[in-house]
Amino acid sequence: MPRARPHSALLLALPFVFAACGGSSMPDPKDAVRAYAEAAARGDADAIYGMLSEKGQRSLSRDEVRRLVGQERKELADQAKALASPGVVVKARARVRYPDGEDATLELEGGTFRISAADALPAGARTPAQALEQLRRVLARRSYAGLLRVLSPSTRSAIENDLRSLVEGLEHPEGLEVEVAGDRATVQIPGGHEVKLRREAGVWHVEDFD
Structure with missing residues (x-):
């Protein structure tokens, strides 16, 4: 055109x-x-x-x-x-937004609307705005699986590798050396990870890890 x-x-x-x-x-x-x-x-x-x-x-x-x-x-x-030229291709797309803010995208194929993206399904963002919208939705749902879907393949792979390494390093937590300073503690995890903990009302919580 x-x-x-x-x-x-x-x-x-x-x-x-x-x-x-x-x-x-x-x-x-x-x-x-x-x-x-x-x-x-x-x-x-x-x-x-x-x-x-x-x-x-x-x-x-x-x-x-x-x-x-x-x-x-x-x-x-x-x-x-x-x-009006013969080479023009017309594509129809519908977007359904639900009361809770979630939505699904459908595309017309062969006279029938088919799902091209939905919150529970992998989605391919066609614009940066769509990618940001997907990120907002998965963060609002606290969906780890959804968050991984919206990340780039390289970032997703890096996060999964880090988490895998952390899981393996925590396989025997009783054998790890814990440095306690009052209500705070730091643990060095095999694989180069560090976990910081904090005690509140007598209960230890993970405060940060990398």
Whole structure:
């Protein structure tokens, strides 16, 4: 597709409402693409505004869309031609957000939505923002397995190796030398690890380890 200038790129990037609503059959996303291409070719600002989602209409007023379309008629015409070319591939994606903040991403394949990412399944972030969102979710759930999934392979491998080494070093804790200083203690673990402990209300807790 030809490179779009900022204003027309903004129009194209905003979410559009599928042409059909209601009924038991799912609307074809190609219909929305085709309708947009036709509206862009005509320079029909009202039609383009009508296809914007509620979020899109909150971002741009009808008058703003008319002004942008008036400024970018040639660019929109080029986009319309590109969208109508045989090589265009239309992909539909749905995002389901649950009341607790978790969500799942689905992609349309062969007329059926299939899960591409869910909180309990490995997910591939397509943008840095998605990766950060995944990190927030797993931290909110205190999910160690989820945290490992969002880390890069090298970081995940390093953490797993460190934890494996720590587990092996703690195999016989009764044989380790513990340096106690009041309510604090330090233990050197085979493999180069160190564990710091602290006693509170007569109970020892692990305060830190590396």
